[in-house]
Amino acid sequence: MLYADVIIPLGVESFFTYSVPEEYEHSVTVGTLVVVSFVKNKRYTGVVYALHTNPPVGFETKPIERVIEEGFALSASHLKFLLWLSEYYMTPPGEVTRAALPVSMRLESYTSLSLVNGWEEKLADESELSREEREIMGVFRERGEMCMAEVEKLLKRKDVYVAVRALLEKEIIGIKESVDDLFKPKVERWVRWKRKFSSEELDGILDGLKRAKAQYKMLCDWVYYSDEHHVECLPRTEFVQKIGNSVAALKGLCERGVLEVIVREVSRLEVSEEEVGEVHALSEAQEKVLGDILGCYWEKDCVLLQGVTSSGKTEIYIHLIQETLRQGKQVLYLLPEIALTVQIVKRLRRVFGDQVGVYHSGMADSARAEMWRKQNGTNPYPVVLGVRSSVFLPYQRLGLVIVDEEHESSYKQKEPAPRYNGRDAAIMLGKMSGAKILLGSATPSFESYQNALSGKYGFVQLTTRYGEVMMPELLFVDMKEYRRKKMMKGCFTPVLYEEMKRVLENGMQVILFQNRRGYSTYLQCDRCGSILKCKHCDVSMTYYRYRNTLNCHYCGSLRAVPAVCQDCGQGHYVNRTPGTERIEEDVKQYFPEARVARMDLDVISNKAKFRALIDDFESGNLDVLIGTQMVSKGLDFERVKLVGVMDADSLVGFPDFRAEERAYDMLMQVSGRSGRKGERGKVVIQVVDRQNRVYQLVGKEDYHGFYTLLSREREMFNYPPFSRLIQIELRHVDEVVLRNAANELARQMRERLERRVCGPAEPDVSRVRKMYRIQILIKAEQGLSLSKLKIFLKQKCDELAKTPVGKGVRVYFDVDPL
DNA sequence: AGCACGCCGACT
DNA sequence: GTCGGCGTGCTC
Numbered sequence: 001m002l003y004a005d006v007i008i009p010l011g012v013e014s015f016f017t018y019s020v021p022e023e024y025e026h027s028v029t030v031g032t033l034v035v036v037s038f039v040k041n042k043r044y045t046g047v048v049y050a051l052h053t054n055p056p057v058g059f060e061t062k063p064i065e066r067v068i069e070e071g072f073a074l075s076a077s078h079l080k081f082l083l084w085l086s087e088y089y090m091t092p093p094g095e096v097t098r099a100a101l102p103v104s105m106r107l108e109s110y111t112s113l114s115l116v117n118g119w120e121e122k123l124a125d126e127s128e129l130s131r132e133e134r135e136i137m138g139v140f141r142e143r144g145e146m147c148m149a150e151v152e153k154l155l156k157r158k159d160v161y162v163a164v165r166a167l168l169e170k171e172i173i174g175i176k177e178s179v180d181d182l183f184k185p186k187v188e189r190w191v192r193w194k195r196k197f198s199s200e201e202l203d204g205i206l207d208g209l210k211r212a213k214a215q216y217k218m219l220c221d222w223v224y225y226s227d228e229h230h231v232e233c234l235p236r237t238e239f240v241q242k243i244g245n246s247v248a249a250l251k252g253l254c255e256r257g258v259l260e261v262i263v264r265e266v267s268r269l270e271v272s273e274e275e276v277g278e279v280h281a282l283s284e285a286q287e288k289v290l291g292d293i294l295g296c297y298w299e300k301d302c303v304l305l306q307g308v309t310s311s312g313k314t315e316i317y318i319h320l321i322q323e324t325l326r327q328g329k330q331v332l333y334l335l336p337e338i339a340l341t342v343q344i345v346k347r348l349r350r351v352f353g354d355q356v357g358v359y360h361s362g363m364a365d366s367a368r369a370e371m372w373r374k375q376n377g378t379n380p381y382p383v384v385l386g387v388r389s390s391v392f393l394p395y396q397r398l399g400l401v402i403v404d405e406e407h408e409s410s411y412k413q414k415e416p417a418p419r420y421n422g423r424d425a426a427i428m429l430g431k432m433s434g435a436k437i438l439l440g441s442a443t444p445s446f447e448s449y450q451n452a453l454s455g456k457y458g459f460v461q462l463t464t465r466y467g468e469v470m471m472p473e474l475l476f477v478d479m480k481e482y483r484r485k486k487m488m489k490g491c492f493t494p495v496l497y498e499e500m501k502r503v504l505e506n507g508m509q510v511i512l513f514q515n516r517r518g519y520s521t522y523l524q525c526d527r528c529g530s531i532l533k534c535k536h537c538d539v540s541m542t543y544y545r546y547r548n549t550l551n552c553h554y555c556g557s558l559r560a561v562p563a564v565c566q567d568c569g570q571g572h573y574v575n576r577t578p579g580t581e582r583i584e585e586d587v588k589q590y591f592p593e594a595r596v597a598r599m600d601l602d603v604i605s606n607k608a609k610f611r612a613l614i615d616d617f618e619s620g621n622l623d624v625l626i627g628t629q630m631v632s633k634g635l636d637f638e639r640v641k642l643v644g645v646m647d648a649d650s651l652v653g654f655p656d657f658r659a660e661e662r663a664y665d666m667l668m669q670v671s672g673r674s675g676r677k678g679e680r681g682k683v684v685i686q687v688v689d690r691q692n693r694v695y696q697l698v699g700k701e702d703y704h705g706f707y708t709l710l711s712r713e714r715e716m717f718n719y720p721p722f723s724r725l726i727q728i729e730l731r732h733v734d735e736v737v738l739r740n741a742a743n744e745l746a747r748q749m750r751e752r753l754e755r756r757v758c759g760p761a762e763p764d765v766s767r768v769r770k771m772y773r774i775q776i777l778i779k780a781e782q783g784l785s786l787s788k789l790k791i792f793l794k795q796k797c798d799e800l801a802k803t804p805v806g807k808g809v810r811v812y813f814d815v816d817p818l
Numbered sequence: 819a820g821c822a823c824g825c826c827g828a829c830t
Numbered sequence: 831g832t833c834g835g836c837g838t839g840c841t842c
Contacts, residue, residue: 006842010819016842039820039841059842098819808837 004028006046008038009098014047019061027067031074035066036807047097078394081432090779090813091418092788099418100392102368114145133167169770192233194260205258215252218244236261244436279351280315290767296458301438304452306444307462310670313440317402318351325382333385334426336408336436357381359390388422391429401430401437407445412818419814449707450721472674472681474699478690490586496644496684504594504623508641512583512626515650515669522653529570529689531653540655556761583626599627643674645685652694657719660694664706667698718779726778727814731771741809742774745800
């Protein structure tokens with residue numbers, strides 16, 4: 001007997017063993033998608049993980065019910081990749097599978113119920129039934145076939161199970177198990193000539209239609225229309241609308257054998273409408289960089305390309321893609337967010353036409369499934385352009401992986417599991433496939449930069465800007481001084497105000513950037529501007545107004561607010577909160593003529609609103625755009641001559657050891673928005689802490705210096721890139737139970753891991769949907785075995801769950817949290 | 819993820 | 831006294 005270990009796409013640990021019926025012995029292979037029954041009559045699509053002949057002990061096996069499709073299976077390497085992801089990110093394989101497969105590919109059965117034939121005879125007297133049972137009968141008579149969920153919905157209650165089961169026992173209603181294959185090809189009906197007719201034949205047909213006026217008219221119209229528009233066929237709906245407007249006439253013509261309706265499978269995937277053009281020639285600098293990258297690939301699989309903004313990285317990617325395609329291999333081009341990169345899609349399509357497949361989270365599930373199948377079939381897209389989830393698509397001969405803007409934190413998935421980083425997953429996918437990997441960024445992540453410096457990655461820099469683009473002029477303005485002199489105009493310093501005035505008077509545009517990451521409040525000295533940090537963690541502390549204390553999100557330490565500033569000894573701490581919609585009001589007050597719009601969360605999350613806003617700004621219907629970090633990414637507006645950063649200190653003051661790295665990156669990105677073409681743009685950055693090292697270094701455009709300075713501290717405090725982090729989050733409804741469990745877990749882990757354990761500490765949002773949360777952070781220095789550490793952590797958590805202190809506490813792991 | 823089993827509070 | 835709320839554990 002053959003057995004298959006199957007991964008069920010649920011958040012359950014490990015796999016389940018099923019027996020393979022004889023009829024499937026040859027079609028079931030490792031990677032096959034199979035329908036299995038799991039828990040009662042629920043069915044799931046699982047992935048075969050292993051095949052063997054050892055009869056399992058301790059339980060009966062159920063049989064595999066069906067193989068989804070002959071010959072359709074995940075390749076061994078694809079499966080291997082998914083399992084790596086599962087292990088690395090401490091996520092059950094089922095959950096990885098769930099993330100990897102589009103919903104319609106992991107079809108789940110629903111139990112369909114209906115009245116059995118001849119139920120009337122079985123039920124002599126309806127008074128035998130309970131009130132609930134009669135209610136259920138009522139809805140069945142009305143609706144016929146239904147699944148459980150629908151019955152509940154119609155009766156607006158959740159406890160129909162007992163009554164339904166009673167009816168089932170009485171054999172009045174029956175179960176109809178149907179596995180609905182949701183993946184049905186999308187079809188369209190088209191109308192065309194049944195065959196080619198000569199003009200004499202057509203005359204003959206028309207003569208025969210003298211009495212069928214509608215058909216006669218339809219045929220004449222069609223002859224005229226098809227000639228006029230040079231079309232041979234039309235979609236049926238369009239045909240009826242445009243020609244004759246009579247379904248009956250069409251039917252008649254089909255019956256006469258003049259026309260026919262054909263069913264065509266259509267693709268749900270976007271079709272490229274770009275005209276395929278030439279690849280731009282590279283500048284001398286770009287040419288050299290391309291050569292350097294190719295040179296690195298002789299000995300290294302992964303190369304970091306650091307290219308300043310506007311240096312033309314994309315053009316280099318295009319040349320690399322072209323080369324890869326020439327070798328008959330596939331390319332994966334990863335972007336942090338697809339919505340903001342319409343420009344790149346267009347550009348790639350212009351060069352590679354319909355060889356480019358786009359994959360993103362906004363796609364309909366059926367379209368995703370179609371893309372999946374296409375990539376697994378005989379004619380896959382050679383180039384896949386997509387967001388992080390594109391790493392889950394099947395690849396057959398991957399030759400190149402490009403991760404653009406590799407430092408972007410949106411590559412990391414937070415919720416739900418798997419909490420993976422698209423960049424790191426892509427690197428692993430590339431390695432497993434024997435592909436070359438290119439990471440691109442203007443401000444690389446410290447992790448990648450360190451790998452480049454250490455020689456683990458190849459390192460290539462592109463320092464010259466393409467064309468005549470100039471780096472904008474950066475002006476740091478001290479808000480503290482103007483505040484003291486009472487010269488602020490709302491939230492604008494006189495400098496920013498004057499610049500805005502000048503730009504707006506010239507009919508040019510302004511972007512105002514306001515950071516809004518998280519909700520925390522921090523304390524800053526009103527005199528020297530220094531931000532209060534934790535003594536143990538090198539992270540700014542979060543201020544809680546209601547109890548007037550400071551809390552570190554990393555180690556959990558608490559302290560009172562010092563009476564005077566720790567740095568200058570004279571100033572006092574003031575409460576700072578990243579501002580909100582006030583900016584818009586101030587713009588309206590000081591620039592009543594200006595047309596202003598805000599790009600905040602509700603705009604970004606709505607695709608239509610977002611596009612409308614971008615279009616308005618692009619076409620000049622708006623003068624001032626206020627936004628969060630979204631405005632800093634990937635958008636090019638020619639007429640923007642000024643960018644104002646309202647309060648840069650809120651970037652630096654964020655309670656995260658990466659705050660400064662992010663602040664630097666954001667300021668660089670934001671600067672890149674100003675004056676991309678023509679006249680040199682300006683960036684006004686309003687700060688309080690003028691002396692902050694981040695500002696000194698942004699001004700100098702010295703990434704390496706910035707890295708060197710900050711990395712010393714990272715090393716001292718044992719933060720990435722000098723260590724790896726694993727965050728353990730515990731959740732429970734009871735705050736006290738949770739805290740006790742966390743303390744106990746941390747204590748036990750410390751016995752072995754000692755100072756590598758930080759916390760427990762409260763996250764910035766400590767209670768979500770009635771559940772309290774608490775976090776323990778593990779720092780693993782280089783050289784410590786990560787896989788052994790993970791086993792240890794998991795073991796400790798499992799042990800805790802079994803003791804009374806840990807009862808009911810849920811544990812979540814986040815490997816390499818951001 | 820569901821769904822059953824099982825234990826405690828608001829009603830007949 | 832029961833009904834039914836939800837917490838806990840299992841599913842091949």
